[in-house]
Amino acid sequence: GESVGLHLPTLSVQEGDNSIINCAYSNSASDYFIWYKQESGKGPQFIIDIRSNMDKRQGQRVTVLLNKTVKHLSLQIAATQPGDSAVYFCAAISGGSYIPTFGRGTSLIVHP
Amino acid sequence: EAGVAQSPRYKIIEKRQSVAFWCNPISGHATLYWYQQILGQGPKLLIQFQNNGVVDDSQLPKDRFSAERLKGVDSTLKIQPAKLEDSAVYLCASSFYRGNTIYFGEGSWLTVV
Numbered sequence: 001g002e003s004v005g006l007h008l009p010t011l012s013v014q015e016g017d018n019s020i021i022n023c024a025y026s027n028s029a030s031d032y033f034i035w036y037k038q039e040s041g042k043g044p045q046f047i048i049d050i051r052s053n054m055d056k057r058q059g060q061r062v063t064v065l066l067n068k069t070v071k072h073l074s075l076q077i078a079a080t081q082p083g084d085s086a087v088y089f090c091a092a093i094s095g096g097s098y099i100p101t102f103g104r105g106t107s108l109i110v111h112p
Numbered sequence: 113e114a115g116v117a118q119s120p121r122y123k124i125i126e127k128r129q130s131v132a133f134w135c136n137p138i139s140g141h142a143t144l145y146w147y148q149q150i151l152g153q154g155p156k157l158l159i160q161f162q163n164n165g166v167v168d169d170s171q172l173p174k175d176r177f178s179a180e181r182l183k184g185v186d187s188t189l190k191i192q193p194a195k196l197e198d199s200a201v202y203l204c205a206s207s208f209y210r211g212n213t214i215y216f217g218e219g220s221w222l223t224v225v
Contacts, residue, residue: 004154032211043116043203043216044155089154091214098210099168100145102154 004092004103012109019077021106023090028071030092035064035075038105039086047075047088077108085110114138116217118204124223130192133220136185137206143167145214146179146189147203155203161187162210194224 004025013019025033031052036044050057050064050073057064063076077084087105117136125131137144142163147155158177159169164184172179176195181187191198201219 034213036216043205043218046213046215049213093211095211097168099157099160100214102147102156104152104154 004090004101008106009104010107010109012111013080015080015082015110015112017080019080019084019108019110021075021077021088021090021108023073023075023103025071025073025090025092025101027092027094027101028068029094029096030071031095032093033064033066033073034091034093034100035062036089036091037084037086038089044089080108080110082110082112084108116204116206116215118202118217118220120220121218122221122223124225125194127196127224128193130190131194131222132191133189133202133204133222135187135189135204135217137187137204138215141206141208141215142184143207143210143212143214144181144187145203145205145207146187147205147216149201149203149219151200158189160210167210191222194222196224198222199224 034049035047038044048059061078066073087107089105091100091102093100144161146158149155158172159179160167161181179189203219205214205216207214
């Protein structure tokens, strides 16, 4: 089955720095990927998504990069703010099963 | 646009008791998901509905968990009897259709003592 993993359980950055959170997936049939932010006591909040026909997508202060060759995606947050402190999850969905699979999450800690 | 609604937000029960969680997805969303999230882990899919039909329930512990979405709108997840290891957040999510963006509710926090 699909497995999705994040490279680091915790990432600490200074306010104003850029943050990069990485994620690897196992199923080469995965063709849709979503990044979520989960604050303490809340449900996961959609941040940005990307489909396999793209290798980069930008949002407000966030960029997702997809490398299908090595089955890796990353979330870049520009000018990280204290409000960005949360756990970030990537989810992978394959077109065949449409079953979304989540990784364990990376906890982003932003120091003022 | 209203988000995914869940209730209750918090529930504490004793082991072997039963509990039910309710979810109302975003209006017009055909696909509904129930996830279990244990502290420190990512969400694990329990069951996926497409309208009122079950698409996948391979990870649902069917001896104690049940879920229904009779009219293809709101859904109920039941646990009976509960075990200590069922302590988790139960997240409901919905998407317009399978393979579309999935939106989550705030979750129902269950503690089994």
